[in-house]
Amino acid sequence: MKMYQVDAFSSEVFKGNPAAVLLLDQPMEDALMQNIAAENNLAETAFALPLEAGGWHLRWFTPTQEVDFCGHATLATAHVLIAHQGCAGPLQFETRVGRITVTEAAIDRAGAGQVGYQLDLPRFAPEPLEALPPEIAATFAVEPQALFRNFENLFVVLLDEAAVRGFEPDLPAMTKLGRLGVVVTARADADSEADFVSRYFAPGAGIPEDPVTGSTHSTLVPYWAEVLGKPDLLAYQASKRGGWLQCTDTGERVLVRGQAVTYMAADLTLPEATD
Structure with missing residues (x-):
């Protein structure tokens, strides 16, 4: 069986967020x-199964569990289908959070005419949060500027970009939150190309720090669009690998645009009984 590894939200390898992609011809146990996801030990491995009615059923697995929502592995899957399988967009993916549509799109930031992909994602409005869970309260020495959450993550707004870049997570404490992830975010510096920055940690799901996360922007974008007073935003995820996301809040959906590049195509050797 063929497996691809793609660096999502990047135009060059060794940056962005790596995801593995497998295109199935029949359901897999x-x-x-x-x-397979544990063996890959990447933040996400995506499994796409074609549907009789058209489109794809898409599932995502971390090294430890299946997850409800993943943007970068969706981008990686679309890249494999378009760049390596000759599929034409728009591509429809049926997922646990509903339908996600991916189309080819121009990427302004990387230079005129460069082609990337646009993800049409569900919009999860930020839900106010009164206080941090006690498990991680001590991690934040300075009072956060704001707190909110969605169905799968907590969001902590810090004072500035330097606070996000310099944040040192207490991963053992965050692990006690289980499947709940933690996002730290702030308005970008005045001289930055970005509008806002973020980092994401989900050690309870087997992801100590995610390099670039599409799904968190389904809530980050509505928050920063309201704070900054504009629907079109440029986001930077300030992980070690880093990645850029061009975003739009439509009021009903969140559009996220980025690039992807193939790092590897490999043949898997799987047990015959479950191949």
């Missing part, structure tokens, strides 16, 4: 999908 959950246990085997989880074993």
